[in-house]
Amino acid sequence: MSIHNNGTELTIGLFGFGVVGASLYQVLAHTPSLNARIKKVCIKHADKERAAPAALFTTDADALLNDADINVIVELTSDSDVAHHIISTALRKGKAVVTAGKSVIAKHLPEFIALQQQYGTPLLYEAACCASIPVIRNLEEYYDNDLLHSVSGIVNGSTNYILTRMAEAKLSFGDALAEAQQAGFAEADPSLDILGVDAANKLTILLTHAYGALTATSQLVYTGITDLHEADSLYAREKGYEIKLVAHAGKLPDGRIAAFVLPQFVGEGSRLKGVKNEYNGVEIESSLADRQFFYGKGAGGFPTASAVLSDLSALRYNYRYEYKKLQRGEPTALTHDLYFHVCISFRSLLHVRHEQFARIDEWVSKDQRCHISGIIHCSKLVSSDWWKQNGTSLILYPQAIQHGFVETAKKAEINELSLV
Amino acid sequence: MSIHNNGTELTIGLFGFGVVGASLYQVLAHTPSLNARIKKVCIKHADKERAAPAALFTTDADALLNDADINVIVELTSDSDVAHHIISTALRKGKAVVTAGKSVIAKHLPEFIALQQQYGTPLLYEAACCASIPVIRNLEEYYDNDLLHSVSGIVNGSTNYILTRMAEAKLSFGDALAEAQQAGFAEADPSLDILGVDAANKLTILLTHAYGALTATSQLVYTGITDLHEADSLYAREKGYEIKLVAHAGKLPDGRIAAFVLPQFVGEGSRLKGVKNEYNGVEIESSLADRQFFYGKGAGGFPTASAVLSDLSALRYNYRYEYKKLQRGEPTALTHDLYFHVCISFRSLLHVRHEQFARIDEWVSKDQRCHISGIIHCSKLVSSDWWKQNGTSLILYPQAIQHGFVETAKKAEINELSLV
Numbered sequence A, B: 001m002s003i004h005n006n007g008t009e010l011t012i013g014l015f016g017f018g019v020v021g022a023s024l025y026q027v028l029a030h031t032p033s034l035n036a037r038i039k040k041v042c043i044k045h046a047d048k049e050r051a052a053p054a055a056l057f058t059t060d061a062d063a064l065l066n067d068a069d070i071n072v073i074v075e076l077t078s079d080s081d082v083a084h085h086i087i088s089t090a091l092r093k094g095k096a097v098v099t100a101g102k103s104v105i106a107k108h109l110p111e112f113i114a115l116q117q118q119y120g121t122p123l124l125y126e127a128a129c130c131a132s133i134p135v136i137r138n139l140e141e142y143y144d145n146d147l148l149h150s151v152s153g154i155v156n157g158s159t160n161y162i163l164t165r166m167a168e169a170k171l172s173f174g175d176a177l178a179e180a181q182q183a184g185f186a187e188a189d190p191s192l193d194i195l196g197v198d199a200a201n202k203l204t205i206l207l208t209h210a211y212g213a214l215t216a217t218s219q220l221v222y223t224g225i226t227d228l229h230e231a232d233s234l235y236a237r238e239k240g241y242e243i244k245l246v247a248h249a250g251k252l253p254d255g256r257i258a259a260f261v262l263p264q265f266v267g268e269g270s271r272l273k274g275v276k277n278e279y280n281g282v283e284i285e286s287s288l289a290d291r292q293f294f295y296g297k298g299a300g301g302f303p304t305a306s307a308v309l310s311d312l313s314a315l316r317y318n319y320r321y322e323y324k325k326l327q328r329g330e331p332t333a334l335t336h337d338l339y340f341h342v343c344i345s346f347r348s349l350l351h352v353r354h355e356q357f358a359r360i361d362e363w364v365s366k367d368q369r370c371h372i373s374g375i376i377h378c379s380k381l382v383s384s385d386w387w388k389q390n391g392t393s394l395i396l397y398p399q400a401i402q403h404g405f406v407e408t409a410k411k412a413e414i415n416e417l418s419l420v
Helices: A019-030 A061-065 A080-092 A102-119 A135-142 A157-168 A173-182 A197-211 A230-238 A301-315 A378-382 A405-415 B019-030 B061-065 B080-092 B102-119 B135-142 B157-168 B173-182 B197-211 B230-238 B301-315 B378-382 B405-415
Strands: A010-015 A036-042 A072-075 A096-099 A148-154 A242-251 A257-266 A279-286 A290-297 A339-346 A357-366 A369-377 A393-396 B010-015 B036-042 B072-075 B096-099 B148-154 B242-251 B257-266 B279-286 B290-297 B339-346 B357-366 B369-377 B393-396
Touching: A010 A019, A010 A061, A010 A080, A010 A301, A019 A036, A019 A301, A036 A061, A061 A080, A072 A080, A072 A301, A080 A096, A080 A102, A096 A301, A102 A197, A135 A148, A135 A197, A135 A279, A135 B301, A148 A197, A157 A173, A157 A230, A157 A242, A157 A279, A197 A242, A197 A257, A230 A242, A230 A339, A230 A369, A230 A393, A301 B135, A339 A378, A369 A378, B010 B019, B010 B061, B010 B080, B010 B301, B019 B036, B019 B301, B036 B061, B061 B080, B072 B080, B072 B301, B080 B096, B080 B102, B096 B301, B102 B197, B135 B148, B135 B197, B135 B279, B148 B197, B157 B173, B157 B230, B157 B242, B157 B279, B197 B242, B197 B257, B230 B242, B230 B339, B230 B369, B230 B393, B339 B378, B369 B378
Parallel strands: A010 A036, A010 A072, A072 A096, A257 A393, B010 B036, B010 B072, B072 B096, B257 B393
Antiparallel strands: A148 A242, A148 A279, A242 A257, A279 A290, A290 B290, A339 A369, A339 A393, A357 A369, B148 B242, B148 B279, B242 B257, B279 B290, B339 B369, B339 B393, B357 B369
């Protein structure tokens, strides 16, 4: 369905009426100028009390999907299988779709791209990545693949809140997590966030729009923050760093793309250092614009509703993602052929396969925590997981993901194993 | 002319081949995927040597404007009268136009909006404001008027470079300016920048897309940085601030819009504090997204070319500014009915009309410089210019432009003149 001119009203079928859905409802009700009306809301539990007229609600998904009057489906459910059904059905029925679902997009993007092409209907999902920060649209519009050096982001507010509290209040991971849950910045079941899955899902989406790479989240090197120790924060601070969970996609000097979500020491050289608490931030380096930085709230009802609104507004002029970078022949493949400059933090040497290092530069043992710094090949991390088990954690040094790939690799080859 | 589908080639007539024009030429030549070709370049001086085939160039503007094959005019001249002629003629001839000209847009926006509507042709000018930072498009797309609290930006790289050097290297204004000129961050004739005109022009443009206000730059309260003294930097630092030239547009609690470009003490509460040297930064507060921040290079060949490129790319899907906030009946008028919390810095009391203060809180005299802090009504600044003459300067306190308007005003009414 084509929603051509500015005069056309968007008639919305909304799935989900949680924090984001209710915020969206409230905003649309108060700003008639948006010319968008929610006709029906599909919910799971009919008996909950809600801040909207009862007649608006139904538990019958088909009442929305089969209503020819509804030209836009807004999908805000929390279940990615349900979301997949809603989105793919709506696209097939020629309805435009806006969603905030990260995992459903990360999981099914190739299928959704095909459906959009086949049925000529747009699917927009700005809210799925960093909520209020318009990063997907900017990557889609502003950076040609050839010119984009890297995208580095703090894309998960829960883990950033926890890391900020660990650094500033010297809390343990567990205490900081509990505080984040109490403050509403972490879910009751925080595992998707703290294990890095949510950030990796977002990176999967960013990779498509940044580099035309279609990849499964499971193919990425990623980890979370569960094994970071308060001694690591201290160690970072002594070196002038803070630890952040950073999602990174970048171009190696030979043009191949590397992508990973790993804890990272962030220093003054990066604007990510100033991204604190529940905020998100994305730093983009390109040959034209040089370094750019986007900052804002990456979660929550209104910030997410704000991104959904902007997608609704874009539908008015028939905006759709062009996936330009995907259309140029072969999709971009990711490489694991690079060296990382890392710090491994651990309690017991039993759990550390230090022979996998190409080079070890520093070995610091203090109280009950040890830190080994050195160079390791990314493929070693792909083929094993000792580095994210048994209380062992890995933290990247900043030079590893800035400009030092080649140099690092060369040095490592020369010195390989010489210091181990 | 409508440039409908992705396959259509953009055939460009380019005016101007300075740093930005040459950068654009280079990028287009190296990225065929953009599917945009420069057919002809109109220049002023035929005899200069240029890094492109001679056959590309002409000094005859009509050769471009009358070429039916050319569907896009890119306007990068430095003369705003010439630019006005090119843009208005091209729009009348049904050609899409992309420009980087700030002053031509600030001066003629109402006319250009009418021409776009009359001839159904788009005019895009993302490069005219903060170059590589996509602030116009984001204001246009992401924030409904009702929901946007404020836009605060460092939008001029020259003055920001000078202020950074004054603060960090304790240089005088004159020395910092000379250094900026040597480093290529200030023009040989820097007056438009250092007098605040350039920033005010950008604010004029932002006001249209942020609030649907059409105003002349001359109607804004603005000043530059020429009279800032090294003692002011010191005074700022003692209070934990840095001085920045900030362009601000914000909504008062009663819904009216205030806008001004003034030097401001910026503290830890604002991300603008970290915007250094030639960089630009824009902070946006809205009820939905809360606080967002955009950061990047605001001038220079490639950053500006990057914004021009993104406009070219947007033309492919027939993107045009909708000026939504203007279309809702009455255009928004600006108000000067508010109080400012300011510091006046001066050498001689002769030049200071301190009786215009509603309240004076602090009076510090040190060496050869005095600082009076207090509250003054904006209308006093509009109706006089003692505060920006004779080595006197005015610096806003941050609370004045954050949330304190009403409170400040009330206090001032209560205490009016009581301390003077």
